[in-house]
Amino acid sequence: MKCPKCQFDNREGVKFCEKCGTSIELVCAKCGAKIPLDRQFCGECGHDLSRPEEAAPIDYNQPQSYTPKFLAEKILTTRSSIEGERKLVTVLFADVANYMSMSENLDPEEVHQIMDGCFKILMGEIHKYEGTINQFTGDGVMALFGAPVAHEDHAQRACHAALSIQKAVGEYEQKIKKDHGLDFKMRVGLNSGPVIVGAIGDDLRMDYTAVGDTTNLASRMEGMAGSGAVMVSTDTYKMARDFFVFESVGKVPIKGKEKPQEAYELIKASEVETRIEAAAARGLTKFVGRGQEMQVLKAAFEKAKSGSGQVVGIVGEAGVGKSRILLEVRNMLSGDENTYLEGRCLHYGGVMAYLPMLDILRLYFEIKEGEQELEIKKNMKEKILQLHEKLQNALSPFQDLLSLKIEDEAYLKLEPQQKRERTFEALRDLFVRASQHKPLVLAVEDLHWIDKTTEEFLDYLIGSLANARILLILLYRPEYNHLWGSKSYYTKIGVDQLSTPTSVELVQSILEGGDVVPELRELILNRTGGNPLFMEEFTHSLLENGTIQMKDDQYVLSRKTSEIDVPDTIQGIIAARIDRLEENLKRTMQVASVIGRDFAFRILQTITGMKEELKSHLINLQGLEFIYEKRLFPELEYIFKHILTQEVAYNSLLAKRRKEIHENIGKAIETIYAERLE
Numbered sequence: 001m002k003c004p005k006c007q008f009d010n011r012e013g014v015k016f017c018e019k020c021g022t023s024i025e026l027v028c029a030k031c032g033a034k035i036p037l038d039r040q041f042c043g044e045c046g047h048d049l050s051r052p053e054e055a056a057p058i059d060y061n062q063p064q065s066y067t068p069k070f071l072a073e074k075i076l077t078t079r080s081s082i083e084g085e086r087k088l089v090t091v092l093f094a095d096v097a098n099y100m101s102m103s104e105n106l107d108p109e110e111v112h113q114i115m116d117g118c119f120k121i122l123m124g125e126i127h128k129y130e131g132t133i134n135q136f137t138g139d140g141v142m143a144l145f146g147a148p149v150a151h152e153d154h155a156q157r158a159c160h161a162a163l164s165i166q167k168a169v170g171e172y173e174q175k176i177k178k179d180h181g182l183d184f185k186m187r188v189g190l191n192s193g194p195v196i197v198g199a200i201g202d203d204l205r206m207d208y209t210a211v212g213d214t215t216n217l218a219s220r221m222e223g224m225a226g227s228g229a230v231m232v233s234t235d236t237y238k239m240a241r242d243f244f245v246f247e248s249v250g251k252v253p254i255k256g257k258e259k260p261q262e263a264y265e266l267i268k269a270s271e272v273e274t275r276i277e278a279a280a281a282r283g284l285t286k287f288v289g290r291g292q293e294m295q296v297l298k299a300a301f302e303k304a305k306s307g308s309g310q311v312v313g314i315v316g317e318a319g320v321g322k323s324r325i326l327l328e329v330r331n332m333l334s335g336d337e338n339t340y341l342e343g344r345c346l347h348y349g350g351v352m353a354y355l356p357m358l359d360i361l362r363l364y365f366e367i368k369e370g371e372q373e374l375e376i377k378k379n380m381k382e383k384i385l386q387l388h389e390k391l392q393n394a395l396s397p398f399q400d401l402l403s404l405k406i407e408d409e410a411y412l413k414l415e416p417q418q419k420r421e422r423t424f425e426a427l428r429d430l431f432v433r434a435s436q437h438k439p440l441v442l443a444v445e446d447l448h449w450i451d452k453t454t455e456e457f458l459d460y461l462i463g464s465l466a467n468a469r470i471l472l473i474l475l476y477r478p479e480y481n482h483l484w485g486s487k488s489y490y491t492k493i494g495v496d497q498l499s500t501p502t503s504v505e506l507v508q509s510i511l512e513g514g515d516v517v518p519e520l521r522e523l524i525l526n527r528t529g530g531n532p533l534f535m536e537e538f539t540h541s542l543l544e545n546g547t548i549q550m551k552d553d554q555y556v557l558s559r560k561t562s563e564i565d566v567p568d569t570i571q572g573i574i575a576a577r578i579d580r581l582e583e584n585l586k587r588t589m590q591v592a593s594v595i596g597r598d599f600a601f602r603i604l605q606t607i608t609g610m611k612e613e614l615k616s617h618l619i620n621l622q623g624l625e626f627i628y629e630k631r632l633f634p635e636l637e638y639i640f641k642h643i644l645t646q647e648v649a650y651n652s653l654l655a656k657r658r659k660e661i662h663e664n665i666g667k668a669i670e671t672i673y674a675e676r677l678e
């Protein structure tokens, strides 16, 4: 079986690619049987697999009836490893503001019809951001973002979904007004906090237990929201504030809480979409280290400039500083002598074809927000003709990409495959032509979230780079696999955590107003393991909750280090990464986390009862840089690369399970070291 993603030739009968982990099965739309990708008919029921699924009416009590396939698959493939875990989520409640008066004034049939339309909007918007709907209430919905599968940006996703719901309902209201003469508005409330994910059934039904008042507070926020508005709690606000505009509504009393809590109205998405933009908007910390990485990039640019195209991968885990390096490259290359264009993939953008290419086109054609269509088209044409008249051909595909009106009848009649070819050619020709004019730097951020079409386009483009004055810079996390590694003009820059001296420099520049006492510096260094994002987030959260205080021009700690928790943002990033692991690896890591930051192979082997396969799991985890081999003698020991990874894995386990593992560790130590203990 050839893998559709990486083309690896797999053994017959495997369900996932053994090279890159992509699913190589189809699910029959009729009977749900799993079938290899290359088949035409279902072996179980004879269904013609090329025929689209007939739309069945939606049953709002049956999650498998309303959950889209891509989400259902994600949940089912990971479910056994997420059951019984503690997760950080954002809870969304939405309901119809004037449901009572609507049901009094209309007959039940009409109300049913209106609500059906409303539920479809809710489903569409929530699923778009990969939320899971837990329950349809009579007049609304409850959904979770970040469970069952963890998302590092659950709060952002929930905010996007809430705004999209209000927008779509606003349009729907116009129709209801026309048909029934009624106002139709929704209230939405959000709160973030922990929940425990219970069993997940074959039918996708997920049990969950609220921890503390995670869900109550979300429901309370919804109750307080005005018609057509979105209200969020302080916890959600803190996680999403960089990316959205909020208005504080002041402190509000909450049932069951002694002190009133701050609530915020979510107004709109801000211009800031990525973490590095948010950091830049707040003011960047001084750039430290990375001299070698910058050298490599500079050399690659010089080569490209002289006519031998280069591809550079900047590869490293979340927060290690990839985007920051790119930002410094952009500053280094700024000026009129070259063109710099950058596009980014978004976490929830995997379904939007050409997303990063759209950024790049908008930059190239200098398209501004809200600009008139005619103006855009005129400018595009001028710019294209300036490059070369042959590029005329590219106009229709570009208009298509940018959702502008296309006049070219012949283009409109093309089959999708032909349109795609035209688009690929158009983009490539634009880049190559532009680079003849001035050296071109193309950067694509966060390839681990790339859509399939852009991915294929990049492969195609890389094939034509060898003699172009183009430097293509690609940023991604280590878990992303690709095909171009073998090209002689490809260079990979592995971005590792900062060295200790560089980390010290960074901590001092984050806390620039005074000296950092050694105890505090050690705490930050130990907990964040040289990851600059973690250093910034951790330090800021300590400042915000008063753990770091200023005394006589010195930053000091006001609490015991053992009482300090991992901030939610970091926890989210790590939890999402752990959830993407294959189940065996994740389980191994969780059990190891109970032993401690360092763990001996023999103990792990005894408590898991695994034999040879444990070795291979650990080798895999090493490859992914979750753990390192600490020493071989006198016995094999491993260590978690980040103490935070160990903490997050440990925190995801329920107390009961931890206790069991602790007991088993005790027993294992007794048996293994019996002689020594005597």
Ligand SMILES: Nc1ncnc2c1ncn2[C@@H]1O[C@H](COP(=O)(O)OP(=O)(O)O)[C@@H](O)[C@H]1O
Pocket (backbone or CB within 6 Å): 275, 276, 279, 284, 285, 286, 287, 288, 289, 290, 316, 317, 318, 319, 320, 321, 322, 323, 324, 325, 506, 532, 533, 536
């Ligand atoms: N070498 C560095 N010097 C100073 N700050 C850095 C450095 N590397 C990263 N940072 C900061 O750490 C944060 C995370 O870095 P970022 O580049 O966004 O990580 P990544 O893109 O790898 O996820 C940003 O705020 C960035 O400014």
Ligand SMILES: [Mg+2]
Pocket (backbone or CB within 6 Å): 276, 322, 323, 324, 445, 446
């Ligand atoms: Mg980045």
